[in-house]
Amino acid sequence: MKVLYAQSGGVTSVINASAYGVLDEAKKAGLEIFVGIHGISGVLREKILNVTDRELEGLKTTPSAAFGSCRKKLKSQEDISRLFEIFEKYEIEYFFYNGGNDSMNTAWKLHEEAKKRGFPLKVIGVPKTIDNDLPYTDHCPGYGSAAKYIATAVMEATLDLRSMYVDSTRVFVMEIMGRHAGWLAAAAGLGWLNGIGADIILLPEVPFDKEKFLNKVDETIRRKGYCSIAVSEGIRYPDGFFVSDMGFTDSFGNRQLGGVGFTIAGMIRSELSLKTHVAIPDYLQRSGRHIASKTDVEEAEMVGRTAVKLAVSGVSGVMVTIERKSNEPYKVEYETVGLNKVADQTKYLPDEFHNEFSVTEKFFEYVKPLVEGEIFPTFRNGLPVYTIFREVEEL
Structure with missing residues (x-):
């Protein structure tokens, strides 16, 4: 059984922690792992990397999209058909798309196309965005x-x-x-x-x-x-x-x-x-990974792991969400929402979190747990050490 993971949209300092969560959990499940170089733009060109035997631990402390991202909307049936040719060629059964609003729209289209074709593909959205504007989740990794x-x-x-x-x-x-x-x-x-x-x-x-x-x-x-x-x-x-x-x-x-x-x-x-x-x-x-939040890093990894667990249990067509249970102590659980509800939607800053020129105590209560703690990268020569895949430069 084979997995395809790809990254999309504007990057974050912890999107690769989600990548690590997906890929490590897939490895634990005995799945063969492929990644798309530069998201679906690369997949359409068959720029796919087998990472089953790669060392991936360094992803947890590497910023940006280690496998390359893209800003591409699926607008044509030709592109969708081409993607399914690739899925069939590589025998992909699980597709994980790590992105924001527009990316969830892409994931939704692929889920619907798989159902229409009777193609055995499970599609799960893995959330990320520094904008924090994905609906139906308390907050977004990044x-x-x-x-x-x-x-x-x-x-x-x-x-x-x-x-x-x-x-x-x-x-x-x-x-x-x-x-x-x-x-x-x-x-x-x-x-x-x-x-x-x-x-x-x-x-x-x-x-x-x-x-x-x-x-x-x-x-x-x-x-x-x-x-x-x-x-x-x-x-x-x-x-x-x-x-x-x-x-x-x-x-x-x-x-x-x-x-x-x-x-x-x-x-x-x-x-x-x-x-x-x-x-x-x-x-x-x-x-800015050198000052990343410990909460953010850990949750980014967990949404990736949760996505794999959902897919192998037969779930498809959803995005992983974070549901806050309490602030003190801070506690969350991982749930899901249909991709169709998230696609191209925006969650705005609530009125109770701001006034005309500043923010309120309610905002402080909301955001304080999200910035707590630090997980620093390894340093060498006085500088952080980041994982770099040279294949990203070969598109």
């Missing part, structure tokens, strides 16, 4: 570590700002990923648990009002002398238009966003005449 990275970076940058504001930069702006939901930008406020964080947080859930925003910046400067701002890339004007729309779409059909930090900084400079600095962590926030 979010806790990205939130920890953002919270730490904002704390450190704000301390820098606090040191220099008297005759230098008065405003610091960090642009944070998050197209539709503000989960990650909200993490910029988490540092207040330890005394310092973002003074203003701009979320996609709150329509951007330029006048109110500038008044808030001015009030903060007058009160404390400096202002630290976190802005989600997905903030919109009241009419629904993205503040940072770049005018074109990516391969998933999403509007390409970028530069909102500089847009916000420009407003502050022109209207308030304040010296402003902008930082864009970009890839760093999603692949």
